[in-house]
Amino acid sequence: MSLLAADARAFVAAARKELRMWRRYPLFILGLLFWPIVLPATWVLMGQAYSGGGDARALAAFAERAGTTEFAGFVFVGYAMYMWLSNLLWGPGTALRQEQIRGSLEAVFLTPTSRLVALFAPPISHLPFSLLNFVTMGLTLWLVFGIVLPLGPVLEAMVVIAIGIPSMYAIGSLFAASVLRFGETGPIVQLVRGTFVLACGITFPLVMLPGWAQAGAALLPPTYIVADIRTVLFRGVGLGGIAIDLVLLLAFAGLITLLAVWVFRILETSARRRGTLGSY
Amino acid sequence: MTATAAEPAVDARGLVKVFERGRRTFWQRLRGEPDRRERFHAVDGIDLRVERGEIFGLLGPNGAGKTTTMKMLATLLIPTSGTISVLGIDVLARPRDVRARLGAMLSGERSLYWKLTARENLEYFAALYHVPPRQTRARIDDALTSVKLLDRADDYVERYSTGMRQRLALARALLPDPPLVILDEPTVGLDPQAARDLRARVRELRSQGRTVLLTTHYMEEADQLCDRVAIIDHGRIVALDTPGALKRTIRAEEVVRLEIGLADDGAAVLERLGRSATVARSERHNGTLAVTAHCASARDFVPAAFDAARSAGATIQHVEVVPVTLEDVFISLTGRALRE
Numbered sequence: 001m002s003l004l005a006a007d008a009r010a011f012v013a014a015a016r017k018e019l020r021m022w023r024r025y026p027l028f029i030l031g032l033l034f035w036p037i038v039l040p041a042t043w044v045l046m047g048q049a050y051s052g053g054g055d056a057r058a059l060a061a062f063a064e065r066a067g068t069t070e071f072a073g074f075v076f077v078g079y080a081m082y083m084w085l086s087n088l089l090w091g092p093g094t095a096l097r098q099e100q101i102r103g104s105l106e107a108v109f110l111t112p113t114s115r116l117v118a119l120f121a122p123p124i125s126h127l128p129f130s131l132l133n134f135v136t137m138g139l140t141l142w143l144v145f146g147i148v149l150p151l152g153p154v155l156e157a158m159v160v161i162a163i164g165i166p167s168m169y170a171i172g173s174l175f176a177a178s179v180l181r182f183g184e185t186g187p188i189v190q191l192v193r194g195t196f197v198l199a200c201g202i203t204f205p206l207v208m209l210p211g212w213a214q215a216g217a218a219l220l221p222p223t224y225i226v227a228d229i230r231t232v233l234f235r236g237v238g239l240g241g242i243a244i245d246l247v248l249l250l251a252f253a254g255l256i257t258l259l260a261v262w263v264f265r266i267l268e269t270s271a272r273r274r275g276t277l278g279s280y
Numbered sequence: 281m282t283a284t285a286a287e288p289a290v291d292a293r294g295l296v297k298v299f300e301r302g303r304r305t306f307w308q309r310l311r312g313e314p315d316r317r318e319r320f321h322a323v324d325g326i327d328l329r330v331e332r333g334e335i336f337g338l339l340g341p342n343g344a345g346k347t348t349t350m351k352m353l354a355t356l357l358i359p360t361s362g363t364i365s366v367l368g369i370d371v372l373a374r375p376r377d378v379r380a381r382l383g384a385m386l387s388g389e390r391s392l393y394w395k396l397t398a399r400e401n402l403e404y405f406a407a408l409y410h411v412p413p414r415q416t417r418a419r420i421d422d423a424l425t426s427v428k429l430l431d432r433a434d435d436y437v438e439r440y441s442t443g444m445r446q447r448l449a450l451a452r453a454l455l456p457d458p459p460l461v462i463l464d465e466p467t468v469g470l471d472p473q474a475a476r477d478l479r480a481r482v483r484e485l486r487s488q489g490r491t492v493l494l495t496t497h498y499m500e501e502a503d504q505l506c507d508r509v510a511i512i513d514h515g516r517i518v519a520l521d522t523p524g525a526l527k528r529t530i531r532a533e534e535v536v537r538l539e540i541g542l543a544d545d546g547a548a549v550l551e552r553l554g555r556s557a558t559v560a561r562s563e564r565h566n567g568t569l570a571v572t573a574h575c576a577s578a579r580d581f582v583p584a585a586f587d588a589a590r591s592a593g594a595t596i597q598h599v600e601v602v603p604v605t606l607e608d609v610f611i612s613l614t615g616r617a618l619r620e
Binding site: 003006007009010012013014016017020021024102103104106107108109110111112113117269272273274275277 | 395
């Protein structure tokens, strides 16, 4: 077995281990079903109230800015991205931090497997939960708000999500790496998640932001993912119309992954010098 | 470079590890203030050679530098200076190759996943140790058998006792079938039976031809288990030999421990005791003077001690005659007990 194959097997084992541990807490699934329904539904109801219960002029004004009159779908897609981001910013970093506190991080680092397995495997283990979020939200849109999403655009949205996965997981890994230096990353995660929510058009059309903020948003992968999912689902534009965005997403994934690996290597070496790998 | 049988299992030279004590704030860094943190030598120039096939112990009190040394050997810490070769491989240049040949148990039961079963824990670590898939099941069964946990393999680790978790941590260290096993305080926190059980497992490792390097602050453990012992204090090795040879460095046949009740500072009684034995250690606490004395014959010294106490107006409350132990060696070298 080559070193790469052995590391790939270790990667799968690490992701499987995380999933096994989640399975021991079945009530966790309740949260996964509850929040994706309640949180966006609240915003949709607020939108309905603020627009006079779906007044035609209000909807037209919204469509002018958002490109669609489906504001419930608009909000749900935004919140799907929000939940995904939350999972990624909290999940991998927390997993690495728990390993550190438990004392198992040192045990993992005593093995010959690549240290990057510990960095990238936990984010992947969160993928099923994020997919469950998307499915729950899709079902809620259909069953509660009566929005039927045609199969073709849904499949195209899944392609957008699939292409967005590497860049999103690279962001999660980048934050996980910071655990080795800072221990608790909660405050940083709060700051970054808030910035993403504000800058990436999670709950409102991006044109509402000032020009300089829109330029900043163009440097963040979630901006493209959320906009492109809305485009294929609600504006009838095919994948061809967003091809440049998809290429950009792949480029972001490469860049952020390299950055995450670089940061992780620096911080891991620093932790080995300072003796903080196993510190509380 | 590959290891040959002639090369030692561990060869460390001039090993130093310096840590900074205290914090240097962000603002201090930003203002470019000089770094005024205290430098603390956790390991201060250790030379260590562990031969293949032996059980080698690092014996010392808490904070002596044992764990720091182990972590440097295991690639978890980068030394400030010095060189380390493990099984003929340079630890700093090829850490991954070292880890592939090393079984280590450093943080014991804490390092396991309590929400997984023993088998699930070992399946995960077998993959991390790059155990070939076809060998994984047999390797896990062998490791569990060797620590006598095969019948509890499918229980969650959270349902294990501390001793069982320690044994499982040892089983994990055996997964890569390593020629060198390093164990940091393997029996700490265990009840006497569980500790005996684990020591028996460690002896089996030697009989399988493996080298074992362990740390302990239990003198009995070092005495019973180790072929050679390095006594470590304040980051330095203060003595290194077989347990028997180390004990022979004490110029005494027997050790007498006394507890003397007195009203003064005890200087007079100590002076008198010193005429017929070597007072290795004395400690005054709540009107009682605890004395450890090295002597040629307890039969001669004990009556003399009673006379000395009586003439100084003190009372001997407790007498204990024990054979020379590694603790006495430590006391004679440092003037302190291992547990202080």
